[in-house]
Amino acid sequence: xxxxxxxxxxxxxxxxxxxxxxxxGIVILFLISLYIVLPIQHPAWMxxxxxxxxxxxxxxxxxxxxxxxxxxxxxxxxxxxxxxxELDSGTMDTAKLIVENRVNGMGVSEAVVQKVQGEDRIIVxxxxxxxxxxxxxxxxxxxxxxxxxxxxxxxxxxxxxxxxNNPNKVEEFQKGVEEGTxxxxxxxxxxxxxxxxxxxxxxxxxxxxxxQYGQWQIGFELTNDxxxxxxxxxxxxIGDQLVIVLDGRVLSAPRINGAIRDNGVITGSFTxxxxxxxxxxxxxxxxxxxxxxxxxxxxxxxLGHDSVQRSLRAGIIGMIGVLLFMLAIYRLPGLLADIALVxxxxxxxxxxxxxxxxxxxxxxxxxxxxxxxxVDAKILIFERMKEELRVGRSIRLAVEAGFSRAxxxxxxxxxxxxxxxxxxxxxxxxxxxxxVKGFAITLGIGVLLSMFTAVFATRTFMRxxxxxxxxxxxxxxxxxxx
Amino acid sequence: MFxxxxxxxxxxxxxxxxxxxxxxxxxxxxxxxxxxxxxxxDYTGGTLWEMRFQQPVAPTDxxxxxxxNGYADTVAFNVENDQTVxxxxxxxxxxxxxxxxxxxxxxxxxxxxxxxxxxxPSIGSEVSRAALLxxxxxxxxxxxxxxWAFRQVSHPFRYGTSAVIALVHDVLVTVTFIGIMNLVxxxxxxxxxxxxxxxxxxFSVNDTIVVFDRIRENLKRHRGESFAMVADRSLVETFQRxxxxxxxxxxxxxxxxxxxxxxxxxxxxxxIVGLVSGTYSSLFNATPILVxxxxxxxxxxxxxxxxxxxxxxxxxx
Numbered sequence: 001x002x003x004x005x006x007x008x009x010x011x012x013x014x015x016x017x018x019x020x021x022x023x024x025g026i027v028i029l030f031l032i033s034l035y036i037v038l039p040i041q042h043p044a045w046m047x048x049x050x051x052x053x054x055x056x057x058x059x060x061x062x063x064x065x066x067x068x069x070x071x072x073x074x075x076x077x078x079x080x081x082x083x084x085x086e087l088d089s090g091t092m093d094t095a096k097l098i099v100e101n102r103v104n105g106m107g108v109s110e111a112v113v114q115k116v117q118g119e120d121r122i123i124v125x126x127x128x129x130x131x132x133x134x135x136x137x138x139x140x141x142x143x144x145x146x147x148x149x150x151x152x153x154x155x156x157x158x159x160x161x162x163x164x165n166n167p168n169k170v171e172e173f174q175k176g177v178e179e180g181t182x183x184x185x186x187x188x189x190x191x192x193x194x195x196x197x198x199x200x201x202x203x204x205x206x207x208x209x210x211x212q213y214g215q216w217q218i219g220f221e222l223t224n225d226x227x228x229x230x231x232x233x234x235x236x237x238i239g240d241q242l243v244i245v246l247d248g249r250v251l252s253a254p255r256i257n258g259a260i261r262d263n264g265v266i267t268g269s270f271t272x273x274x275x276x277x278x279x280x281x282x283x284x285x286x287x288x289x290x291x292x293x294x295x296x297x298x299x300x301x302x303l304g305h306d307s308v309q310r311s312l313r314a315g316i317i318g319m320i321g322v323l324l325f326m327l328a329i330y331r332l333p334g335l336l337a338d339i340a341l342v343x344x345x346x347x348x349x350x351x352x353x354x355x356x357x358x359x360x361x362x363x364x365x366x367x368x369x370x371x372x373x374x375v376d377a378k379i380l381i382f383e384r385m386k387e388e389l390r391v392g393r394s395i396r397l398a399v400e401a402g403f404s405r406a407x408x409x410x411x412x413x414x415x416x417x418x419x420x421x422x423x424x425x426x427x428x429x430x431x432x433x434x435x436v437k438g439f440a441i442t443l444g445i446g447v448l449l450s451m452f453t454a455v456f457a458t459r460t461f462m463r464x465x466x467x468x469x470x471x472x473x474x475x476x477x478x479x480x481x482x
Numbered sequence: 483m484f485x486x487x488x489x490x491x492x493x494x495x496x497x498x499x500x501x502x503x504x505x506x507x508x509x510x511x512x513x514x515x516x517x518x519x520x521x522x523x524d525y526t527g528g529t530l531w532e533m534r535f536q537q538p539v540a541p542t543d544x545x546x547x548x549x550x551n552g553y554a555d556t557v558a559f560n561v562e563n564d565q566t567v568x569x570x571x572x573x574x575x576x577x578x579x580x581x582x583x584x585x586x587x588x589x590x591x592x593x594x595x596x597x598x599x600x601x602x603p604s605i606g607s608e609v610s611r612a613a614l615l616x617x618x619x620x621x622x623x624x625x626x627x628x629x630w631a632f633r634q635v636s637h638p639f640r641y642g643t644s645a646v647i648a649l650v651h652d653v654l655v656t657v658t659f660i661g662i663m664n665l666v667x668x669x670x671x672x673x674x675x676x677x678x679x680x681x682x683x684x685f686s687v688n689d690t691i692v693v694f695d696r697i698r699e700n701l702k703r704h705r706g707e708s709f710a711m712v713a714d715r716s717l718v719e720t721f722q723r724x725x726x727x728x729x730x731x732x733x734x735x736x737x738x739x740x741x742x743x744x745x746x747x748x749x750x751x752x753x754i755v756g757l758v759s760g761t762y763s764s765l766f767n768a769t770p771i772l773v774x775x776x777x778x779x780x781x782x783x784x785x786x787x788x789x790x791x792x793x794x795x796x797x798x799x
Contacts, residue, residue, distance in 0.1 A: 068745075076605070132598075133576050182577050293576065294602035303532070303596045303745075310743040318737030322730045329726060362674060365738055365746055369753070372734035373685070376727040380692065383723045409695040412631045413688035416624050420684030423620040424677055427612055436677050443681065 019463045026457055030343050033350035036060055050354060060353055066360035066434055069308050071301030072127035074434065075136050079120040080290040087120055091288045096122050099139050099291075101284040106135060106276070116430070122291070125434075132298045134273050140291040142247050143281035145200030147233070150241045150253070153189060157268045159250040160187045164196040169248035185249070194243070197233060202226025206282035208275035211267070216275035218266040220282065227261050235259035246278065307361050315368045319345070322375055330382050336465060337378040340457040344374050347449050348442075357445070360438030370446025377414070377454035380406040399462050403455070410454060414447045421447065490770035497651055497767060500759070504658030511661070519657065522670035523570065525610045527603035531569045532596040538564035539590055545569070547585050559668075562744060566596065573602050613676045617653075620680055621646055624687050631691070635698055637776070644772040645690045648763035652686045653679055655759040656752055669748055678752040685731075686760030689724060690768045696720050697769070709776045713769050721765070728761050 036042070036050075042060040051058045067074050079095065081087050092115060099122055100113040112125040129135050146163050155161065160173045170190040176182035205221040222230055234242065234256050244251045244266055252268040270278070323341065326334040348367060352359065359367075385402030393401065421444035428437030508518040523530050533544075541558040544567045548556040556571040574582075579600075587593050628642040635641065656679060663669040696716035704712055732754060739750040 078602075133579060136576055176577075183581060292602075293600075294605050296576075296598070296600050298595060298598040300594065300596045302534075302594070307743045307745065310741055311738065311746070314738040314741035315734075317741060318734035321733040321737065325730060325733060361743075361746060362677060362749065365742070365749065368734050368738060369681075369731070372731040373727070375730045376688075376723075379723050379726045379730075383720075383726075387719075405699075409692045412628075412695065413691040415631075416627060416687040416691060417681075417684035419623045419627065420620055420680045423616050423623070424680050427616045427676070430608075430612055433609075433673055436673055439677050439681075443684075 019460060019467070022456060023460045023464050026343070026460055030346060033346045036353055037346055037349045039063075058354070058356065063349070063352055064356045064358045065304075065308070066358045066363065066438055067125055067127055067297075067304075068299045068361050068435060069304045069359060069364075070127055071299055071304040072125065073129055073132035073136065073296065073298040074126070075124045075139070075293055075297075076116070076295035077122045077124065077140055077291040078294045080292040081120075087289065092120060092122070094288050095291065098143075098284050098287055099124060102139055102280050105280040105283055106138060108135070121294075128301070131273060134277060136293060136296065138277040138280055140287075140293060141281055142287050142290050143200070143284070144247050144286040145203070145282055146196040146245045147198040148194040148196050148243045148245055150243050151192070151194060153192075155241060155243050155250050155253045156186075157250055157252055158185055159189075160185050160248055161189060161245060161250060162191075162193040163245055163248065164193065165199070166248045167193050173248065194245075198226075198229055200282060200286060202229055203282055206279045208270075208272070208279040211265075215267070216270040216272050217268070218270070218275055218279050218282065219263065220266065221263045222261075230264075231259050231261045246281065251278065311361060311364045311368075315364065315371075318368055319371050322372055326375060326378075330379075333382050333385070333462065336461045337375065337382070337458055340378065340453050340461060341371065341374060343457050344449055344453045345371060347453065348446060351445055351449070352442075357441055358434070358438065359442075360435050362435045363438030363442045366439040366442035367446060370443060370450060373417075374446065374450035374453065377406075377410045377450055378458050380410055381454065381458065395466055399459070399466060403459050407455075410451060414451055417447050418444060490766075490774065493766035493770060497655075497763070500658060501651065501654040502658075504654050504661055507661030507664075508657065511664075519660070520664045520670045521610070522672035523573075523599065523601050523606070524673040525606050525613070525671065527573045527601045527606035529569075529571050529574055529598070529600040531571075531598050532561060532566065533569070533586070534566045534594040534596050535590045536565065536592055537590075539567055541567050543589070544586070547589060548582070551582060551585060573600050609673065613673075616676065616680060617683075620683055621649060624649070624683070628687070628691065628694075632694065632698060635701065640772060640775050641694050644768045644775065645687050645694070645764075647771055648690055648760075648768035649683050649686050651763045651767050652682055652756055652759045655763075656682065656756045659752065659755040663748075663751070672748075674749040675752055678749055678756055681753060682756030682760055685757055686763060689727075689761050689764035692723065693717065693720050693764055693769055694772070697772075710773050713773045717765055717769060724761050724765060728758065731757055 039062055047058055047060055050060070077099070079087055079092060096113060096115055103111045103113055103124060103126070108126050108129055110127050112123075114123050115121070116123050124139060126132065126135055144165060146165060148161070148163050160170055162169050170187050173182060173185070174187065174190070177184050202222050203220050203226065204223045207219050208216060209219055211217055238256050238258065240256055241253045242256050243253045252266045254267060319341075323338045326337050326341070328334070330337065348370075351357065357363070381402050384406045385398050388398035388401045388405075389395065421440045424436055424440035425444065428434065428440055511520060512518050517526075541560055545556050545558040548558070548569060548571055553571045553574075556569060558567055558569045560566060561568045579598075583593060625642040625646050628645050629638040632638045632641045660669055660671060660675065693716055696719055697713055700707075700712045700716050700719075701709075704715070707715075735750055735754050735757070738746060739754065742750065
């Protein structure tokens with residue numbers, strides 16, 4: 001017959017000391033995490049230290065919210081190459097760079113532009129943009145700027161014309177109008193192809209500003225070579241129109257009054273948005289390949305705000321429910337588990353701030369779910385412990401046996417959930433489906449942390465508690481939920 | 483002993499009742515829509531537009547505007563309140579959207595865009611393919627993992643396969659649920675449905691592993707007993723844990739279901755159904771299947787455990 005015995009004196013002491021160390025370590029980690037989680041300004045040295053070598057130091061004030069929570073637009077752009085044509089890998093890189101420049105030029109803070117798996121797609125995230133449609137138009141317009149010869153006819157802003165680089169523009173445009181996809185515009189010269197004499201290459205910079213009457217206009221600066229070209233052309237064509245065409249649409253057609261060298265202004269009836277959009281397109285050059293929008297998703301700020309409020313409320317109530325449940329069923333060990341659960345929640349949030357993790361709505365749901373499931377590991381341990389106690393083991397040994405017996409099930413079970421999370425993460429990554437990806441991330445982090453706190457926090461608490469008041473507990477068995 | 487395992491015909495019947503409507507629904511859906519499940523724009527492509535006006539608006543009027551502009555295949559209904567309308571129609575370009583906004587504002591006044599989602603058809607079919615791949619991949623990986631984790635028992639692949647069968651059961655139960663909700667409330671399968679399915683798979687297997695782990699341990703401890711008895715014992719022992727875990731998970735999920743926003747409602751409901759099914763299948767499907775397989779009585783009418791108990795008794799005496 002096996003004889004249960006308590007470890008001898010010195011081993012007992014060492015075990016208790018080790019445990020105290022771990023306990024202190026966990027509590028310190030918790031306090032640090034709690035501090036990180038608080039929505040206050042954190043000292044610069046701390047933010048620097050926790051940036052782990054990133055270029056810009058991390059901002060630990062607020063949790064990062066995804067587009068579906070703060071409002072914003074996400075666009076998936078795909079290269080629109082005609083049938084049979086191959087796409088050069090360099091082309092997409094250039095396209096991405098130009099799109100990125102345009103996004104920055106539009107002044108969207110914290111925008112993200114990334115190439116997506118599959119080589120021919122770009123994903124753009126524009127948080128908090130008021131006018132998403134205009135923004136997207138700015139991004140994906142080819143932005144091909146041309147100066148054309150009017151060839152003796154009068155051209156005006158808004159007309160659609162054929163140019164050397166775009167000889168079938170009118171035809172394509174008219175087809176679009178028939179299909180109802182494009183708004184009508186004047187096309188008085190459908191068969192004429194106007195000669196392109198200069199392109200946007202000559203521009204160094206372009207800025208939208210207002211003249212003294214409040215009219216919006218686009219000021220531009222020319223490069224050195226561009227200056228020469230422009231000067232020569234304007235000098236030779238005084239009295240003619242200078243026809244400026246963007247993607248086949250006449251932007252402006254002012255009369256040339258004198259030779260112009262370094263810079264000039266494009267006037268016309270532009271709204272503020274239009275002027276800024278055009279300036280951005282002109283500034284960064286034309287896209288090497290047309291981009292089409294294959295997936296666009298906009299969440300208004302009001303909906304995003306609603307979602308945050310509601311999920312917060314739901315989460316808090318749900319978590320309180322779990323805490324009470326643990327207390328009711330498992331009594332004292334339940335209380336310890338609840339404390340471990342609070343630690344778990346804080347650790348999760350701290351990691352969200354440190355990585356950082358961008359929270360999406362499903363991501364929040366995932367987090368709340370893992371709180372519900374993190375309890376599982378603790379329940380497994382407790383059930384084991386109760387069994388051991390029923391069989392007659394001492395409390396100390398029951399705790400140890402509870403952990404060691406429950407661990408294989410915890411490890412294997414959680415790993416299968418991790419497999420799911422990994423697959424979801426892969427799936428979300430292909431399409432830039434940040435909602436799915438956000439869920440996978442919080443699920444994965446939650447599962448890993450749950451295993452960590454089960455082993456370190458719960459066990460440490462139990463051990464610490466037992467070494468101080470273990471014997472008394474054995475007498476008050478109800479407290480243990482037996 | 484409660485003879486859970488012996489009653490496997492009962493459990494399988496319950497499962498069949500839960501799954502059969504789903505299968506019928508899939509056939510019905512195939513006949514009417516051409517797809518086995520009602521798919522949202524995530525998989526078919528199209529536009530989903532939620533707009534709020536400053537006064538109550540009838541969805542049929544909104545729909546008319548779209549029809550007038552050439553989008554015959556439009557569905558519109560109120561969400562959240564009468565001022566908010568959600569419209570579903572085909573995939574459009576931004577220039578087309580401007581045309582529609584003008585028309586809508588002309589008729590109904592200022593429009594606040596709550597959300598807008600437009601997906602091209604090519605993306606839609608890609609997502610479908612990837613979704614299928616994801617489910618297969620997850621199941622395969624899990625099967626391999628379980629077979630490896632349980633490599634020390636006599637037939638590790640049986641454990642893995644039983645778990646996968648339970649998992650397929652859970653997927654089918656969720657499909658039944660979606661089918662019913664589709665007929666009742668027009669629910670569709672979106673990317674979050676896939677997320678729910680994969681999560682359910684993960685947790686269902688989690689449950690199954692806990693039971694199997696107990697079986698594995700009890701097999702070592704109680705060598706004399708028949709497999710069926712060991713399984714029964716394991717089920718009883720893990721029962722309280724399974725129920726307790728189920729309750730905590732349900733507590734949080736129901737909280738989100740009730741208090742969270744409308745956009746999470748379908749996701750949460752699917753998860754709840756899936757998780758309950760997951761626990762049920764781990765206890766009452768995966769285990770009986772494993773037992774029957776181990777005992778060779780899977781396809782025969784032999785009552786499980788009877789002859790082995792006799793053998794067991796002979797050994798222990």
